[in-house]
Amino acid sequence: MQLSEQEIIRREKLTALRNLGINPYPADLYPVNHTSKKIKEGFEDGKKVIVAGRLMSVRDQGKAAFAELQDSDGRIQMYFNRDVICLGEDKTLYNQVFKKLTDLGDFIGVEGELFTTKVGAQCIRVDNFTLLSKTLRPLPLPKTDEDGTIHDAFNDAELRYRMRYVDLVVNPQVKEVFVKRTKLFTAMRTFFNESGYMEVETPILQSIPGGAAARPFITHHNSLDIPLYMRIANELYLKRLIVGGFDGVYEFSKNFRNEGMDRTHNPEFTAMEIYVAYKDYNWMMEFTENLLEYCANQVNGTSEATFGEHKVSFKAPYARVTMTDAIKQFTGFDISGKSEAELFEAAKSMKIDVNETMGKGKLIDEIFGAKCEGSFIQPTFITDYPKEMSPLCKSHRDNPELTERFELMVCGKEIANAYSELNDPIDQRERFEAQLKLSEKGDDEATQFIDEDFLRALEYGMPPTSGLGIGMDRLIMFLTNNASIQEVLFFPQMRPEAKPIAISEEAKAIVELLKPHQNMEIGALKLLANLSGKKWDAAMKDLSKHGLTSVRVDSDSKIVELKQ
Numbered sequence: 142m143q144l145s146e147q148e149i150i151r152r153e154k155l156t157a158l159r160n161l162g163i164n165p166y167p168a169d170l171y172p173v174n175h176t177s178k179k180i181k182e183g184f185e186d187g188k189k190v191i192v193a194g195r196l197m198s199v200r201d202q203g204k205a206a207f208a209e210l211q212d213s214d215g216r217i218q219m220y221f222n223r224d225v226i227c228l229g230e231d232k233t234l235y236n237q238v239f240k241k242l243t244d245l246g247d248f249i250g251v252e253g254e255l256f257t258t259k260v261g262a263q264c265i266r267v268d269n270f271t272l273l274s275k276t277l278r279p280l281p282l283p284k285t286d287e288d289g290t291i292h293d294a295f296n297d298a299e300l301r302y303r304m305r306y307v308d309l310v311v312n313p314q315v316k317e318v319f320v321k322r323t324k325l326f327t328a329m330r331t332f333f334n335e336s337g338y339m340e341v342e343t344p345i346l347q348s349i350p351g352g353a354a355a356r357p358f359i360t361h362h363n364s365l366d367i368p369l370y371m372r373i374a375n376e377l378y379l380k381r382l383i384v385g386g387f388d389g390v391y392e393f394s395k396n397f398r399n400e401g402m403d404r405t406h407n408p409e410f411t412a413m414e415i416y417v418a419y420k421d422y423n424w425m426m427e428f429t430e431n432l433l434e435y436c437a438n439q440v441n442g443t444s445e446a447t448f449g450e451h452k453v454s455f456k457a458p459y460a461r462v463t464m465t466d467a468i469k470q471f472t473g474f475d476i477s478g479k480s481e482a483e484l485f486e487a488a489k490s491m492k493i494d495v496n497e498t499m500g501k502g503k504l505i506d507e508i509f510g511a512k513c514e515g516s517f518i519q520p521t522f523i524t525d526y527p528k529e530m531s532p533l534c535k536s537h538r539d540n541p542e543l544t545e546r547f548e549l550m551v552c553g554k555e556i557a558n559a560y561s562e563l564n565d566p567i568d569q570r571e572r573f574e575a576q577l578k579l580s581e582k583g584d585d586e587a588t589q590f591i592d593e594d595f596l597r598a599l600e601y602g603m604p605p606t607s608g609l610g611i612g613m614d615r616l617i618m619f620l621t622n623n624a625s626i627q628e629v630l631f632f633p634q635m636r637p638e639a640k641p642i643a644i645s646e647e648a649k650a651i652v653e654l655l656k657p658h659q660n661m662e663i664g665a666l667k668l669l670a671n672l673s674g675k676k677w678d679a680a681m682k683d684l685s686k687h688g689l690t691s692v693r694v695d696s697d698s699k700i701v702e703l704k705q
Contacts, residue, residue, distance in 0.1 A: 143641075147279045154242045155275050163238065165275035171250045178214035184263050186256050192217065192265070193250040193273060195310065196243060197282070206240075207264075210251060215313070218264045219251060225268060239270065245282060246310075248274035280311055302627050303635055318621045318629055321440050325617055326393065328439035329413060332432050338389030338415060343378035345371060345395065349590045352376030352533070354576075355398040358408075371397035376533065376608065377595045379416045380562065383606050384598045391415035393613065404625045405554060408634050411613040420607040421561040422545045426522050429549060429557055429609060430457035433520070433616075440620050447622050448552050451518050459520040459549070464509060467523055471513045476505055476527065478542070484508070500579045502529030515553035522547045532572040534560040556616050559609040566599035642687050647672055647680035652689065655703040663692065663699040 144152070158165045175190040194212030204223045209216050223235040243249070250271040258264050281295040295301065301308040301315075308315050330340065348367065350357035352374030362369050375394045382390045393413050402408060417425075437444045437455040444456040462470075469475050474487050484504040488495045493511045495504055505527050517523070524547040525537055537543035545561035563569050573591045617629045627633040644652075647670070654669050655661055661669075667677055681701075684690040691702050 148277060151244060151275070151277050151279070154244065155277070158238070158242050158272065158275065161233065161237070161242075163272060165272055167271070167273065171271065171273060173250070176214040177210070177212050177217035180217055180255065180265075181215075181263060184255060188255045189253070190255060190265060191250070191252050193248065196245055196247050196249050198245065201240065210249070210265075211310070211313075218258075218262055219253070219267050220256075220258075220264050221267050221270070225266065226270070234270075238272070243272065244276060244279070246276040246278075246280040247272060248276075280307065282311055298625075298627070299635070302633050303638065305631055315628075318617075318623065319631065321621050322617045322629060324440045325436055325613070325620065328436045329432065331439075332435050333389075333391050333415060336389070338391055338417065339387060341379070341382060341387075341390045341392050343372075343375045343392060343394065347372050349592045351590065351592045351595065352378075353396075353398075354532075356400055358397050358399045373398050374412070374610070375414055376610070377592055379414055379608070380603060380606070381595065381598045383416050383418055384601055384603045388419070389415070389417040402634065404627075405615060405618075407614065407626050407630060410626075412610055413613055414608060414610045416562070416606055416608040418604045418606050421605065422524075422547055422559055422607055425559045425607040425609050426461070426524075426547060427458075429522075429559065430455075430459045430520070433457075433549075433557075436616075437620060440617075446620055448619050449622070449624060451552055453519060453551060453619065455520060459522055461522045461524055461547075462517075463525040464505070464523050464527070465525065465543075467513045467517075468505075468509055471516060472508065474508070476508070498579075498582055500529055500582070502527060502531075503579075506530055514550065514555075517550035518552050521550050523550055528572075529575075531560065532576050533563055533569070535563045535565075536568070551619055554615060555612075556619065557609060557611045559607065562603070562606040562608050564599060564603040564606065566596055569599055570596055642689070644683050644687060644689070645680055647676050648683040648689075651680055651684060652703065655690070655701065660700050660702040663701050666701050 155165055171193055172191055173193045175192050177192065177194070180190060180192070192210060192212060194210045196208060197211045197216065198209040200207045206221045208219045208221060210219055221235065221239060223232055226235045226239070227233070250273050251265060251267050252269045253265040253267040256264055256266050281293065283294045284292045286292065295308065295311045301312070333340070346360070346362070346369045348369060350370035350373050352372075353376070355373040357373050358371040360369050360371065361367070372394070373396055375392055375396070379390050379392060391413065393411060395409060396412050397409050399408060400406065417428075420428075433455045434444050434457050437446060444454060446453045446455060465476055472491060474491075476484065479487070479501075481501045481504065484501055485495060485497075485499070488504055488508050491508065491512060493507050495507055499507070509523075525540070525543045526534070526546040526548075528534075528536060528542060528544050531544040531546045534544035534546045537545050547557075547559050548555045549557035549559075563572070570591070573596075577591060614626050614629055618624070618626060621629065623629055650672075651666065651670055654666060670677060670680075672680065681690070685692075689704055691704055693700050693702060
């Protein structure tokens, strides 16, 4: 492992601490009794406190120093005085341990009393401090100049997502997003629980991936010797519980879809689904708008939210527009009663990318997505979807070509999907079979399995039921004004980090010789490298194996080219 100069210095300090008899990673409980926030809220001169956190700044004044400690709630100023910390003749704890062997980022524990500085700042006068954890890598600490300009900010997106632990330390505003995420889950749970519905858990590993149209991740169970699928949705299991006699169940589920990644999609995501017996989609629309208004208020203290350039109001009620009317409004095309061929030609004439594997439902979905979706900024229920788009949804009571379904659109994105659930087992089987035909036609997002056990459950009878699904990641994006899903996931999916190529010292020397010119005649290069024949051969083989160099013949000469 190659270490930077700073990392080498910190390891030397680690050794020096141990030589002084100080354990840089003590196991003892540290008796914290305050946080920075608690100190500021109940500040009182002379009050004794014990706090712990990271050392984030030091202003050395010789025999004294001001410093900042950062804990889970924020930062607090500290004042270190050599003669207070070291009462006797031995000043090692201040002169050596604090000033020379402690680095920014180290975890320390501090005991002291509160006082107000001459400039009115709240501060801890340190009586004693303890090193709790020595950091071996320097934090990328941003600096703010006198004009308020931030320098050396840790803002590279890939680094931030890959090293979220660093991001949270040096960019405190990031933490607030995840605090609000937790508030959202808490608010939603409270709303459901007070409505009398029960939180449940259903399987993540499933023998049949059902409940949505999506490509699953596949794994293998060694003991049973069967393929299993990471769940794409939990819908069919929650409906089984309605069959079993629960009037209302909900679950926050981790779902997995083996599909594309972009600013609004991650292969692993969190969804909430709730199913309530004896209700329909009209009731669920009112329930949903009341739920989201409540959640917005609990998360942000207001039903208003800002998303990019848009001001969004989550205050109920929300507009309702049928899918047919939405498409007609924005394209002039009426999808009512149209055949698959007519829809295909219409989509092509609108310059929408479609193909022969798509059935009526997928074609309508593509038209709506391309021409209508982005126009709905304020929360809007898009209702009454064509039957081909909704294989688990009950037929519309007034029009058998449609279903009783809505999606809630906000700023051009879907955040909720709900049905009057299909509870006719014969109709459900026919819908599954139609989806299976689409799968055989080449639509890899169509249902590829018929869940016989779910159909058997329906045959035992499921009461009229309405179900709702909400993408939790996308909802918190809107409530925290984040355009990228990676900003609201602690650890979004990333490509594997590129590993540094390990080559010999001789090979590295050859690379350095090639860098100024990018290529060199092989004889001249070998002469400059000044290696024995054996080491030269090994180094050149090493470089070739890792694709760092290539050799081409130019007239009578061989030229070594650097490829990096």
